[in-house]
Amino acid sequence: MPTLYHAPRSRSTSILILVEEMGLADRIDVVNVTVSRQDGSSGPDPRNPHPEKKVPYLTDGNDHVRERGALVAYLTDRFPESGLGRPVGHAQRGAFLSWLFYYQGVMEPLLVLDWAKIDHPALHATFRDLDAVFARLAEALDGQPYLLGGGCSAVDLLLSSPFQWLPDAMPEHPAIQAWISRCADRPAVKAIAARDSAEQ
Structure with missing residues (x-):
């Protein structure tokens, strides 16, 4: 099962919204981690496999995906039935x-x-x-x-x-x-x- 590393109220929220919108809540494991915040609170989480301890980060078997645009393309390609992406060959x-x-x-x-x-x-x-x-x-x-x-x-x-x-x-x-x-x-x-x- 793909795993999404997420920190509440961060850039990864947009990917969590996509997961919800695509109806994948039961097909993506979400692990909440901490990240360094601009106000100095919190810090990097050793459980986060992202090389820079950032979020969002997606692991899918041996494949790892970072950067939101890449995650959007990856998820919509992997689960095209949601209709939220545009698969290879689509006019858009x-x-x-x-x-x-x-x-x-x-x-x-x-x-x-x-x-x-x-x-x-x-x-x-x-x-x-x-x-x-x-x-x-x-x-x-x-x-x-x-x-x-x-x-x-x-x-x-x-x-x-x-x-x-x-x-x-x-x-x-x-x-x-x-x-x-x-x-x-x-x-x-x-x-x-x-x-x-x-x-x-």
Whole structure:
């Protein structure tokens, strides 16, 4: 059985939400571990096999998966019956993977840099800026409720997740705000948020 190493109220929460949304709660073993927090509380957990003691981390037999975009692709490929991914050969496979890599390589770094008040021309040249990210989201959501069309997918859950933690980073764009609200209103999001709060 695959095992997900998770720390409540951390980046791994988005993967726990995906597991819940996919209906895999009885097919994924979840092990709660501690991680180093920004406020200095807690610390690395020796039970966590991640090489840097980070979360999320997934073990599946001898295979190990780290980084959220990789976990999303791995889980949706391994359990395609959920319909939240886009398997090899699907007409939206490229778009699905592009959003995962865009989140990991562009959107999250920019959100963290903005939160930390770090700015430099080299960052804009490399990552773009948040206005460009929000323009891309708005363009994708023009005329449709989710990034890949009419139904929620794993990319919606991942890309909307930082705004649950950083509501001040939410852009003042009606379509994006409505999309974030739709994603946050899903039963899996509410269930895992309540569980995380109880376990923290």
